Structures are given as C-alpha cells and as structure tokens.
Amino acid sequence: MLDLIAKLGRSIINIIAMLGRSGLMLFGALIGKPQFSKQFPLLVKQFYFVGVQSLSIIIVSGLFIGMVLALQGYFILTTFGAEASLGMLVALALLRELGPVVAGLLFAGRAGSALTAEIGLMKATEQLSSMEMMAVDPLRRIIAPRFWAGFFCMPFLTAIFVAVGILGGVLVGVDWKGIDAGFFWSSIQSNVDWWHDLGNCFIKSFAFAIASTWIALFNGYDCMPTSEGISRATTNTVVYSSLVILGLDFILTALMFSN
Amino acid sequence: MSRKVEITVGFFMVLVICSVLFLCFRVTDPTSFASHNSYRVYAVFDNIGGLKVRSPIKIGGVVIGRVSNISLKSENGNTYKPYVTMDLDAQYDRIPSSSSLSIKTSGLLGEQFIDINFGLDQSIEHELDSLDSDTTTTTNNSNNKPAYLEDGYVISNTKPAMVIEDLIGQFLYSVGGSSAKDNKQDTNESKE
Numbered sequence: 001m002l003d004l005i006a007k008l009g010r011s012i013i014n015i016i017a018m019l020g021r022s023g024l025m026l027f028g029a030l031i032g033k034p035q036f037s038k039q040f041p042l043l044v045k046q047f048y049f050v051g052v053q054s055l056s057i058i059i060v061s062g063l064f065i066g067m068v069l070a071l072q073g074y075f076i077l078t079t080f081g082a083e084a085s086l087g088m089l090v091a092l093a094l095l096r097e098l099g100p101v102v103a104g105l106l107f108a109g110r111a112g113s114a115l116t117a118e119i120g121l122m123k124a125t126e127q128l129s130s131m132e133m134m135a136v137d138p139l140r141r142i143i144a145p146r147f148w149a150g151f152f153c154m155p156f157l158t159a160i161f162v163a164v165g166i167l168g169g170v171l172v173g174v175d176w177k178g179i180d181a182g183f184f185w186s187s188i189q190s191n192v193d194w195w196h197d198l199g200n201c202f203i204k205s206f207a208f209a210i211a212s213t214w215i216a217l218f219n220g221y222d223c224m225p226t227s228e229g230i231s232r233a234t235t236n237t238v239v240y241s242s243l244v245i246l247g248l249d250f251i252l253t254a255l256m257f258s259n
Numbered sequence: 260m261s262r263k264v265e266i267t268v269g270f271f272m273v274l275v276i277c278s279v280l281f282l283c284f285r286v287t288d289p290t291s292f293a294s295h296n297s298y299r300v301y302a303v304f305d306n307i308g309g310l311k312v313r314s315p316i317k318i319g320g321v322v323i324g325r326v327s328n329i330s331l332k333s334e335n336g337n338t339y340k341p342y343v344t345m346d347l348d349a350q351y352d353r354i355p356s357s358s359s360l361s362i363k364t365s366g367l368l369g370e371q372f373i374d375i376n377f378g379l380d381q382s383i384e385h386e387l388d389s390l391d392s393d394t395t396t397t398t399n400n401s402n403n404k405p406a407y408l409e410d411g412y413v414i415s416n417t418k419p420a421m422v423i424e425d426l427i428g429q430f431l432y433s434v435g436g437s438s439a440k441d442n443k444q445d446t447n448e449s450k451e
Binding site: 041044045047048051052055091095156159160162163164166185188189190192193194197198 | 261264265267268270271272274275277278279281282283285286287288
C-alpha cells in the first residue's frame, strides 16, 4: 500500500519535473538576443523541412475532405431541398473545426514525428553535447529555428488546407452535382464572418502549432539516447500532440462559439 | 541545395499568400471588414419572437443594418420590455422617424428579421403645414422630434413578432369557444 502511494508520488514528481524541463527548454530556446542574419538561413531550411515537405499530404487530404464533406452534405441537404446552402456547410465546417484540427493532426504526424526523430538521433549520436563543447548553444541553434518554423508553418498549412478543401467542395457541389455557383458562393460569403470564423480559425491554428511543436521538440530533446528511446519518443509525440490538439480544440471551441 | 531550398520555400510562401487572399476575399464577404459607418437606433417591442443578435434589418428586402444587442428594459417604472439596439448603415440616413418596425419571418420557417415600414416624411408634413397656417408649425417645432432616424433615437412604433404557437392557440381557443357557445344555445333551445 505504502509502496503504491510512493510510486504514485514519484510519477507525479516525474511529470512535474518533465513539465519544468520542457518549460526551461522553450525558455532557453526563445529568450535571447535575436541574431537575424545568423538565424534566418536556418529558419528557411526548417521551413523547407517542416512546411514544404508537409505540403503534399495537406493538399491531398484537404481536397478529399472538402469533397467528401460536400458529397455527404449534399445527400442530407437534398432531403430538405436546401442544397443551396451546401457552400455554407462546407466552408464553416472547414474553417471552424476540420481545418485547424485535421491540419494539426496531419502536421503532428508528418512534421512533429520527424522533428522528434531528428533531435532524438542528434542526442543519441551526441551531436548536441559536441555543439556545447564548441560553445554553440544547441537550444538556440537546433530548437529555436524548428520551433519558429512549426509555429508559422502550421497556420500557413491550415490556410492552404481550408482553401483547397473549399475548392474541393466547389468541385463536387457545383461541377458534379450542379448547384448554381452563385448560390454556392453567396451562401458562403453571407455566412462566413471575417473575425468570428476566419480569425478564430487562425487563433486555433496558432494554439495547436505551439502545443504540437513544443511537444515534438521536447520529446526529441528529452528522449533516452538509445534506438528504443527514439522510437518511444516518436510515438509519444504523435499520441500526445493528437490528444492535446483534440482537447485544446474542445476548450477553444467552447470559449469561442459559446455565445 | 541551399538555392533550391530557398526557391521551394518561396513557392510555399506564394501558395500561402494566395490561399490567405482566397479566404479573405472569396470566402468572406470583402465588404464586411471594411468597417461601415453606422448609426445606432433603439426600439422597444412587446415581443421579439426569435430575433437574434446580428439579425438583419431590411427595407423592402434590402439589408441596411443588423441587430447589435437585445436586452430587457423598463421605461419609467413600467414593466420590462424587449429593448433592441440596431446599427443602421450611415448612407441610409433619411428614414422618417415616424416609420414603424415589424418583426417578420423570411419564408415559413426561416430566420426572423426587422422590417422597416416607411412613415410619413415629416419634413414634407412641415411644408404642408406651413402652407396651411403659421400656428401649427410652431406647435410642431415645440415637440422637437427629429424628422429622420438619427443616433440614439428610440422607436416605439413597433409591431410584435407573430409567434406561431400563440396564433395556433388563439385559433384553437376561438374554435373551441364558438362550439361551446353553440352547445349552450342548443341547450337553451332544448329547454325552450
């Protein structure tokens, strides 16, 4: 019994210590004198790895999600004779929920796991400690550009995802099912609010970007420097970021759309 | 390698900018975030039915503003009444203040909106009065009512919303009432 309580306490202390380490890591990476000329090329390189290489999965899944949403919406709305508001359905569903969440999940799976594996392997092959030997701060050199790349790329990818999804909805609704294009666009334009829908989409997306990039970087930085440790860290990244994105989404939705 | 990376990242950024512009100008209404000049008018209703914040305000079917707030307010110690705040587009500033408001429903089950029915234009009334005699104009000026709707004006000439349950209730009541009366008359006749 006493053993059990001791175990519980130890695990809680471990969790708190982990949170502390992750906070310190982010603090060390982001707080400091900015050196744009030195960091900008690193950032561009990370934009390539994090953003550009996630582009194909984002575009393809956005297109198919928009198309499937339009098709299912069409089947349901025709039973009420309300297929003219299909555009509103697709656009609002993508902007409010599906865009940020699905782009976030895909990003965590595609870019987050890659970041974790890369940093984990750097740690296992002692590249991070050799950088410290050369008086290069690995937090500033390795973690910071990856964090900023993730922070900016995910909202960018969300914007592309939503835009492609709406175009996929147009493809199914207007070109295949023959809804009038004017009805389709006017139902979108009159119902999508500039701040309430579009702005909140990007707020959500930035929140998910911070959460999932932070989790990915920390899991890589904190992993056991063995091959098994790297594999566990990569799995943890995908699982934790997905759970945190879904949980945060509920909280943000409740705050944003409750009134 | 580095040059290729820069070019692909550049393409990525162009794609991002295109999709953000698409979302801003094609998906949302581009006129909606060019902030309109608007003026604020209030109205007291008996019943607002299903009116909501951001419901449209229309004249002859054209949207000229939106409901910005709905609350209950008691006027000079009277009972609480729904008090609707409306933002009207500043370019429509010549709406006669004697206009009446009614809450209507678009379609049978559609959303509810406020319809403005034009009243008599009081400036024309003034001119007619001044042609008539000089005494009436002085009385009209003394009651100090603006001829057109303006910021802060409270409209009290309103018609309550039609609540369909009430209508059905009244209908059923009237049908039931008349049949009961008929029965009474029948019994009276049978007594006789």
